[in-house]
Amino acid sequence: MPTFPTLDTEIYYPLEEEREDSTIRSKFEDGYEHTRPRYTKIRYTWNVNYRMMPGSDKDTLEAFVTTVREGADSFSWTNPQSGATYTVKFSQIPKYSCTYKINSISYFEVHFQLRTV
Numbered sequence: 001m002p003t004f005p006t007l008d009t010e011i012y013y014p015l016e017e018e019r020e021d022s023t024i025r026s027k028f029e030d031g032y033e034h035t036r037p038r039y040t041k042i043r044y045t046w047n048v049n050y051r052m053m054p055g056s057d058k059d060t061l062e063a064f065v066t067t068v069r070e071g072a073d074s075f076s077w078t079n080p081q082s083g084a085t086y087t088v089k090f091s092q093i094p095k096y097s098c099t100y101k102i103n104s105i106s107y108f109e110v111h112f113q114l115r116t117v
Contacts (some may be wrong), residue, residue, distance in 0.1 A: 004076065007053070009053040017044060017046050043116045045115045093112060
């Protein structure tokens with residue numbers, strides 16, 4: 001399984017983490033609600049941001065996205081905040097915005113979303 005590349009750019013905080021609510025809810029006319037889990041696996045989603053990513057890191061990230069066929073293949077990613085490793089896919093592939101250029105080096109703001117499989 002591929003591993004998310006090591007980049008020279010540090011992740012930009014806050015690192016947004018969301019736990020998926022897998023509850024099925026059925027409401028009844030008298031106001032009661034019946035609930036049950038849809039599945040037992042706990043899934044997480046992370047919104048990942050980088051600021052001032054140099055073009056070399058952007059090229060590395062773009063090559064990796066191509067390797068995992070955008071959001072089709074899973075890969076190993078280590079959460080920089082907790083140090084835990086997860087098997088994830090891109091639920092939103094990276095979006096790049098060129099924010100700065102100096103001496104022919106471009107710097108990018110990068111946003112993407114990862115979801116556990």
